[in-house]
Every structure is written in structure tokens, then in C-alpha cells.
Amino acid sequence: MDLGSVISILITSLMAMVPIVLTSVGAVWSERAGVVSIGYEGVLLMSAFFGAIAAEVTGSGIMGLVGGIATGIIFGILHGVLTVYLKGDHIIPGIGINLLAMGVVPFGILAYWGTAGQHQVAVTLWSWNTKYGKISPMVFVTIAIAIITWWVLFKTPLGLRVRSVGENPEAADALGINVEKYRFWSAVYGHALAGLGGAYMSVAWLGVVQKTMSAGRGFIALANMVFSGWNPLVALLGGWLFGFFDALAAWLAPLHIIPGQFILMLPYIMTLIIVAGIIGKARPPKWDGRPYKRE
Amino acid sequence: MKSSKSDALKFFNFKALIESLIAIFVGFLLGAIVLLAFGYSPVETYYWLFKGALGSTNGIASTLAYSTPIMLTALTFAISARTGIFNIGAEGSFYFGAIAAVIFTNIWGNMWFGLAMGMLLGALWSLPAAFLKVYRGVHEVISTIMLNWIAWFFVLWLVVGPYANPNDPNKTIRIPESARLPLIGNTDLSIAFIIAVIASILTYYLLWHTVFGFGMRASGINPRAARYGGVNPNKAIIWSFVIGGIMSGLGGAMKIMGEPPTYAISQGMANVYGLGFDGIGVALVGRNHPLGIIFAAIFFGMLRAGTPLMQIGAQVPLEIIKVIQGIIVITVAIPGLYDMIKKALARGEA
Numbered sequence: 001m002d003l004g005s006v007i008s009i010l011i012t013s014l015m016a017m018v019p020i021v022l023t024s025v026g027a028v029w030s031e032r033a034g035v036v037s038i039g040y041e042g043v044l045l046m047s048a049f050f051g052a053i054a055a056e057v058t059g060s061g062i063m064g065l066v067g068g069i070a071t072g073i074i075f076g077i078l079h080g081v082l083t084v085y086l087k088g089d090h091i092i093p094g095i096g097i098n099l100l101a102m103g104v105v106p107f108g109i110l111a112y113w114g115t116a117g118q119h120q121v122a123v124t125l126w127s128w129n130t131k132y133g134k135i136s137p138m139v140f141v142t143i144a145i146a147i148i149t150w151w152v153l154f155k156t157p158l159g160l161r162v163r164s165v166g167e168n169p170e171a172a173d174a175l176g177i178n179v180e181k182y183r184f185w186s187a188v189y190g191h192a193l194a195g196l197g198g199a200y201m202s203v204a205w206l207g208v209v210q211k212t213m214s215a216g217r218g219f220i221a222l223a224n225m226v227f228s229g230w231n232p233l234v235a236l237l238g239g240w241l242f243g244f245f246d247a248l249a250a251w252l253a254p255l256h257i258i259p260g261q262f263i264l265m266l267p268y269i270m271t272l273i274i275v276a277g278i279i280g281k282a283r284p285p286k287w288d289g290r291p292y293k294r295e
Numbered sequence: 296m297k298s299s300k301s302d303a304l305k306f307f308n309f310k311a312l313i314e315s316l317i318a319i320f321v322g323f324l325l326g327a328i329v330l331l332a333f334g335y336s337p338v339e340t341y342y343w344l345f346k347g348a349l350g351s352t353n354g355i356a357s358t359l360a361y362s363t364p365i366m367l368t369a370l371t372f373a374i375s376a377r378t379g380i381f382n383i384g385a386e387g388s389f390y391f392g393a394i395a396a397v398i399f400t401n402i403w404g405n406m407w408f409g410l411a412m413g414m415l416l417g418a419l420w421s422l423p424a425a426f427l428k429v430y431r432g433v434h435e436v437i438s439t440i441m442l443n444w445i446a447w448f449f450v451l452w453l454v455v456g457p458y459a460n461p462n463d464p465n466k467t468i469r470i471p472e473s474a475r476l477p478l479i480g481n482t483d484l485s486i487a488f489i490i491a492v493i494a495s496i497l498t499y500y501l502l503w504h505t506v507f508g509f510g511m512r513a514s515g516i517n518p519r520a521a522r523y524g525g526v527n528p529n530k531a532i533i534w535s536f537v538i539g540g541i542m543s544g545l546g547g548a549m550k551i552m553g554e555p556p557t558y559a560i561s562q563g564m565a566n567v568y569g570l571g572f573d574g575i576g577v578a579l580v581g582r583n584h585p586l587g588i589i590f591a592a593i594f595f596g597m598l599r600a601g602t603p604l605m606q607i608g609a610q611v612p613l614e615i616i617k618v619i620q621g622i623i624v625i626t627v628a629i630p631g632l633y634d635m636i637k638k639a640l641a642r643g644e645a
Contacts, residue, residue: 038436038440078625082625082628082629082630086629086630086631087630088628088629088630089628089630091381091436092579092624092627092628093625093628095383095572095575095576095579095624096576096621096622096624096625096626096627096628097621097625098572098621099572099573099575099576099617099620099621099624100617100618100621100622100624100625101621102569102572102614102617102621103614103615103616103617103618103619103620103621104614104617104618104621106612106614106617107329107612107614107615107617107618110612110614111333111335111612112333216444219440219441219444222437222440223437223440223441226434226437259452259456261448261449261451261452262448262452264448265444265445265448265449268441268442268444268445268448269441269445271437271441272423272427272438272441272442272445275427275431275433275434275437275438275441276427276431276433277431277432277433284434
């Protein structure tokens, strides 16, 4: 492997980490407040689709990202209402959102653009084009979001309150913290970041909308969240590692050294090993996924 | 104990049934709005959908054929849900059931051998998640999702590599004629449907009429109380994964052994993908009750069987069905839907 390939893989890994890191960081915040969602996979897919539409309609890549965030916020509100205010199960709405995305996106691609399965996005976000591959400014935005989220979560009173409603809602309630409000907006923030990550895929990175383009990244992000021990900074590192596997698989595939399927399997096997606690035991917030009802 | 058992049945019969019907209604209603937004006629779409699914003997046979695999994957989800577990792993066991049928019927062309090996591989693939849950405390949602992806890539490798059809690059080698499931009457429906219904009834019997099943449900409702009552919740969890894996493995095997004219796994695993996830929707609409699942599966099968005629008659992409299914599942997730609507109606009358 020459130096050019190494640099190229490293740049691709930075591009590939963005949706995983954004979703993981959002999921970390949301679960720190006690809201579990497995619907990020569907949110990534739907915001890639609606983000592309927003970019094409407004003629602006930035508006495409805004469209993705808006899509995320809508599903965050839906999930927040069902789990926080109606005290419903946290897993089932996520399953519903994922199933919905599997219909909305292929149907939408066909009904809106009239093409089956894939659409080339006409308006994309600006990026630096180097001879080793392109770098989107979103890479740096993502790193900044991860750092800021970590800082707010662990170094500010707001973060303390968010963590308290996920760790001990009874005590938080007794201190006069509105548990439902903090949980609801945490769910919205988590889904909004996934929405940004989804729109990034179609508008800034791949430049296409495909019905399978999320490719499990929403689930990988959840695994990465567990791997990080619910810490946004570690999630940034873990997300890059998954991005690296992604880039490595794409680089190795045409060489036919080992079947491509086995390389693509690696991140999932790694995740299983990590969550099994062989590398380090992870502990979720105490009230993660449990509805809080005031006595 | 007797009275609580009949209470559970009563709950299923009335409130749950009505909540599922409301969810289905909301699904069709919001589906109609989506259709209108994209310039299609909902009336025409739904007319052709139901005509396609129920308007002919072939339509009905096709409805029941589509309901078969999702009935079994729904049982996978429901059995574990009754034990207090969210087993999303039906998808992975289903792939392994399908490839097991291809591999082993080509070693010995016997139908029962193929079905047995499908069930065995499906069950084996459910074990890692079970052990991770019980011995390492790993949340089953994370582990089963990861195992689904590993299964996907592994079986895909078998499909395009060692078991690819040398005469047809679009599929695997076929199930030998001696191992194919017999068809019912003059239709494309195989006895797989009957086997799936029997599996549902057996699951019902197991869960509600045996001590073993009572232990499983008890540890789902309250693991601490179950332990006090002499049930080992860990054992119940492992068994719920294993029985679930058997069901999905059986579903995968029957999908390939009982579906004319292909009798093989097609390119990109298109004919085995997504049936595990659809099963979760079926289980939720069927309220995780094996008998409710029979009807929910037939309903979902109807939606799928009607799509070819819907596409021809109303020119609507078949994915609209997935949109409707997704909305139905999200609606099912609304807790206390029945009470909410009852309250809203009472307010309207007052």
C-alpha cells in the first residue's frame, strides 16, 4: 500500500464518519436524558431523501441540510410525544419509523423523480477537491458538534440537568427540573442530528439518493454509542473507526483478496465483541428507556 | 390463575382488536393522503389492491402464500416479547433457514430433512444473542441487529459464491423436485401455509396451556416474581430465542422450498430480505398473540398480494404498501389508543 492510498483511505474515513458520528452524538444526548430510539436508521434514510428535495427546490446545499434537520425534528417530536408524554414503549415507534422509511423513500424516489431506486442529486454542498478525494466542510462541523455536545453535557448546568433526568428522574423532579420537557427536547435534538447526518449523505457526500443508502449506519451509530460509554468525544473516535472500516472495505473490495462480504461484516463483528464487554463494560444511564411518571 | 387467563383472552378479544383496527384505519387514511399528495387516486388504488388480493382464487392463494413467512417471523418476535425481550433477529435466522434449505436438500432431497435443517440453523443463529443477553447483559436489540447484518453478508457470500447457480447467475442452485413442498389444489399455494398456521396454534398452546409457557410469560411480566415462583428467567429467555429462531428458520426454508416457480434464493437475496422486519409489524398488529398473528399475517399478506394489480390498474408504486404498514406500526405504538378515542368520543357527545 503506497502513501497515496493511505491518505486516500484516511480522507474517505473522515467523510464516512460524519453520519455515524452525528447520529451517535445525538443518540448519546438523547439516552443520557433517558430516551431510547432505534429509529435513527429510518431517519437517516428519510432525511437523505427530503434533504435532497430541499436542496433541489431551493437551489442551495445548505438548505438541503436544513431540510434534513427538519425531517429529523419531525420524527424526534413524534418519538418524543409517544415515549415521553404518552409513556409508551421506546422500541416500537423506532421499528415503525424504520419500516416507514423503507416505504417512503423508494416510493418517493419513484413518485417525485420518476426514477426507480436511485436519483442523482442536482444541487450539492461545496467541498474541497484534493487529488486524494474530496473533503466536505461538514467533517469539521461534525467534529465541532461532537466537542460542543460533550462540553455542554458534562460542563454546564444544562448538561447536568439532562443527565439527571436520565440517571435519577425522581431526584431531578424533586429539585424542580421538568423531566418531561428535558426528555422531549433531548429526543428532538438526537433525531435532528441524525437528520443532519442523513442530508449530508445525499447532499454533501454521495450526491445520490438511493433506497438502501443508510446501509445500517443508524444501527452502527447505536452500537458506537454503546461503545463510547455514552460519551460524545469517545463517540467521535469510535465513529471515525467505523468510517475507517467503511473506507478500507471500499478500497479492498476490487482487489479480491478475501470476499468483500467478509470485510463488510467486520464492523458488526467488532461491535458484538465490544458490547459483549470483552473490550470494556458499558453501563447505560439508569433510567434509559424507562418512562417516568410522577407519583 | 384461571381468572387472569380468561382476562388476558378477553383483553385480546375486545380492546386490542379495536386498537389494531383503528391502527389499520389510520394507516389507510394517512396512506390516502400520501397518495393524494403525489397525484394518485386513493379510491382507485385501494380498489385494485383489494381486487388483486381477494378478487380471484389466485389472488387469495397469493394472499395466503405471502402471509406464510411473515406469520412465522411474527411468532419469533411475539414469543420473545411475551418473555420480556425485543428479539429483532428474525431476519438473520430467516436467511439461515433459506440457505440451509438450499444446501441440505441438495445433499439429501427430502422435504422433512430440508425443513429440519432450516429450523436447526435458524435456532443456532439465535443463540449468540441469547447467551450475550443472559451472560453478558447485552441488550438484545443491539446484538440481534448486528447479527442480522453478519448473517446478511455471510449468506450473501454463500448465495453469490459457493451456491450460485452455474446455469443462471441470478439465483442459487435450486431445491430438487423431491424436496419441494406439495402445492394445494390447482394454485401456487404450498402446504407451507398450513404448517405456519399449525406452528401458530402450537405456539399458542405452548404459551397459554403448558407450565413451560406459563414460566416464559411470567418472567416476561415480572422476572423477580417469576424467580420467586420457581421459574428461571434466564432459561426462559434462552428458550424464547431458540423457539423464535426455529420459527424464522422454518419460515426461511419454506419460503424457498414452497414457492414456485423459482425454488431458489434470487439475486441480492431479494426474495428473502425484509420478511423478518415485516413480521415485527405483523406481531404488533396481532398483539403478540399467536392467534391474532394468524389474522394479522393474512391481512399483511393481502396488502402484498394486491400490489401487482394495483400497479397495473392504478399505476401506483408498490412501496406505498410499506408506507401504510409503517404508519400502522407507529399507530399501534400509541399507548392507550382505545381509551384516548373513547374519551374523545365522550367529549364530543357531551
